[in-house]
Amino acid sequence: MDDHRPSSPGDWPADLYAWTGGLALAVAISPARPPLAAAAGTLLLAAAVHSAVAWPVQLYRRRYEYASLAELRALVCTVAIAAVLLTALAPVPALIPLGGSAAALLAMVAVRWTRLARRPSSNGKMPVLIYGAGAAGHRLLRAMRHDPHCRYRAAGFLDDDPRKQRLRISGVPVLGGRSALRAALTTTAAQGVIFAVRNEDGALLRSLRSAVSELSGYFIKILPSLDDSLDIDEVRDVQLSDLLGRRQIETDLEAIGDYLTGRRVLVTGAGGSIGSELCRQLHRFGPAELMMLDRDESALHAVQLSIHGRALLDDPSLILADLRDADTIRRIFESRRPEVVFHAAALKHLTLLERHPAEALQTNVLGTLNVLEAAAATGVQRLVNISTDKAADPISVLGYSKRITERLTAHHGFLNVRFGNVLGSRGSVVTAFRAQIAEGGPVTVTDPDVTRYFMTIPEAVQLVIQAAAIGSGGEALVLDMGSPVRIADLARQLIGDASVDIVYTGLRPGEKLHEELFGPGETDVRPLHPLISHVAVPPLDPALALALRGDGAALTGAMADLCVVPDVVIAVPTLSAVRTS
Numbered sequence: 001m002d003d004h005r006p007s008s009p010g011d012w013p014a015d016l017y018a019w020t021g022g023l024a025l026a027v028a029i030s031p032a033r034p035p036l037a038a039a040a041g042t043l044l045l046a047a048a049v050h051s052a053v054a055w056p057v058q059l060y061r062r063r064y065e066y067a068s069l070a071e072l073r074a075l076v077c078t079v080a081i082a083a084v085l086l087t088a089l090a091p092v093p094a095l096i097p098l099g100g101s102a103a104a105l106l107a108m109v110a111v112r113w114t115r116l117a118r119r120p121s122s123n124g125k126m127p128v129l130i131y132g133a134g135a136a137g138h139r140l141l142r143a144m145r146h147d148p149h150c151r152y153r154a155a156g157f158l159d160d161d162p163r164k165q166r167l168r169i170s171g172v173p174v175l176g177g178r179s180a181l182r183a184a185l186t187t188t189a190a191q192g193v194i195f196a197v198r199n200e201d202g203a204l205l206r207s208l209r210s211a212v213s214e215l216s217g218y219f220i221k222i223l224p225s226l227d228d229s230l231d232i233d234e235v236r237d238v239q240l241s242d243l244l245g246r247r248q249i250e251t252d253l254e255a256i257g258d259y260l261t262g263r264r265v266l267v268t269g270a271g272g273s274i275g276s277e278l279c280r281q282l283h284r285f286g287p288a289e290l291m292m293l294d295r296d297e298s299a300l301h302a303v304q305l306s307i308h309g310r311a312l313l314d315d316p317s318l319i320l321a322d323l324r325d326a327d328t329i330r331r332i333f334e335s336r337r338p339e340v341v342f343h344a345a346a347l348k349h350l351t352l353l354e355r356h357p358a359e360a361l362q363t364n365v366l367g368t369l370n371v372l373e374a375a376a377a378t379g380v381q382r383l384v385n386i387s388t389d390k391a392a393d394p395i396s397v398l399g400y401s402k403r404i405t406e407r408l409t410a411h412h413g414f415l416n417v418r419f420g421n422v423l424g425s426r427g428s429v430v431t432a433f434r435a436q437i438a439e440g441g442p443v444t445v446t447d448p449d450v451t452r453y454f455m456t457i458p459e460a461v462q463l464v465i466q467a468a469a470i471g472s473g474g475e476a477l478v479l480d481m482g483s484p485v486r487i488a489d490l491a492r493q494l495i496g497d498a499s500v501d502i503v504y505t506g507l508r509p510g511e512k513l514h515e516e517l518f519g520p521g522e523t524d525v526r527p528l529h530p531l532i533s534h535v536a537v538p539p540l541d542p543a544l545a546l547a548l549r550g551d552g553a554a555l556t557g558a559m560a561d562l563c564v565v566p567d568v569v570i571a572v573p574t575l576s577a578v579r580t581s
Helices: 013-031 036-054 069-090 097-117 135-146 178-188 204-216 242-244 252-258 272-281 297-308 326-336 348-355 357-378 397-411 429-438 456-469 489-493 543-545 552-561
Strands: 126-131 151-157 192-195 220-222 262-266 289-294 318-320 340-343 381-389 414-417 421-423 443-445 454-456 473-477 502-504 532-536
Touching: 013 036, 013 097, 013 204, 013 397, 036 069, 036 097, 097 532, 135 151, 151 178, 151 262, 178 204, 192 204, 204 220, 204 489, 220 318, 242 532, 252 456, 262 272, 272 297, 272 340, 272 421, 272 456, 289 297, 289 326, 297 318, 318 357, 326 357, 340 456, 348 357, 348 397, 348 414, 357 381, 357 397, 357 543, 357 552, 381 397, 381 456, 397 473, 397 552, 414 456, 421 456, 443 489, 454 456, 456 473, 456 532, 489 502
Parallel strands: 126 151, 126 192, 192 220, 262 289, 262 340, 289 318, 340 381, 381 414, 414 473, 421 454, 443 502
Antiparallel strands: 473 532
8 A cells, every 4th residue: 555645744634533433423323422512522532642642653644655554553553552542531421432543543544545546647748668677776666656747657567586477466456577578668658767776787787678678669767766765756767887787885974085185186197088187186185286198188177167067277287298398297296296197198098009008118127217207206196007907918019008007106116007998088999889780880899709897987087086985005906897798799789779780800919808907816806895806016217218229029928928927925904004195
């Protein structure tokens, strides 16, 4: 009997009228009618007793859902206690308060049942199936019935839990699991499916979306915000990020504020996908100064515009410089004195760097070394080097260069953060796929089985900022990327109903079939945050990096040699090793 309206003070007068009618009926049929004054006194006493008993159980203070079993129990308890007190105190025969209370209770239930039946009509609303018969699905159903402007009507539930099969939830049947999708859509005339699962499971959503897509003419939507303030207006189309199935990130705002608020913060590569989002999120923590460094003037213009809504390029927060220029980087650190540095500048296109390893050396390795040495010389308190999963057991120039920078960062006592592909970043596979689809295809995928880890830009940056609050020098913090995603499946999701072919081109030099987040000897240890792993990084003498010369295969081999660590025991970070400054 649950529904959409909480009980309210407006029900109190109706319940007193029910007592009036119930006692009047009991007096009328009583064989020994009491005097009028006694009957009137009993009525007034009933009103007082009912109100007094209803107050401690909060019957009229919006505690119970309207016409729910919880409200019914509270109502029965109130009337029963009132009947006992009336029997003991009223100057009338005992049968009158007992009979009157029974009649009053029936009247109260009848009033609530009548109001329950007046809920908004579902006529004309679009029938849909709700996938998920748990708590989230229950609340979605109530939200549909509560909102008179909602365009959806629940025609049935789907759930793979066999314990929920053949149940009825507020009159709506559970029709089966995913295997019953086709039959349920046909028998209910539903036009689509709304995914309502509390802990969004990317693999489950991908499977369901694929099943719905195979049945042409149906839609699938998602309600990502499944909390107590659930709003049916939030139902929307499935987005690519929903298919990743990321757990909700819990950010320790107090810890972050301690090291950012009121500090001078520098971001290198501030115009890039990660760097620009870093600047936007860091700005909200109120640093004393946010310095944004990049060699791309147009990118600096764009990030300033995104933060301040204007971009006159006359703000000293914008720093136009190249990491390769060691003297310039040193002067910037000496004059601006940053306290916290996020190093996000790098060359990142794997295939291009395979052909130009000297460029990876100059920017990724020596450019990073310039930043590290300037930071160490000027007393930077905290530096975070943004790394990549390509640095875990690397086989490419990009991977070699980033692994070397991890080791150089560890040598200087600073912190690395490692994660995989970022959805929507410049040059990402998603961007390429969308461009190919817009041109009518084909979409090119290297291998049918190739997989990659993915994160959205905001969640990657949020975890980077969180990692910097808990990491220690000499570590690489590895962000939880969820489950790897098949690139071919990703391409199919983006193609949707479009008539576009997929062409497999084969893995290119330096590419892995499956990326790794941990290298040899590294273990997944999460002492401080459920989504952040700590691994130790063996330091590398900068002189060895400075000795790298040449280009082509010889340079690539020399970089690969610097990634090999002798068989030594590396201590796993512990809670006591975490920097608290």
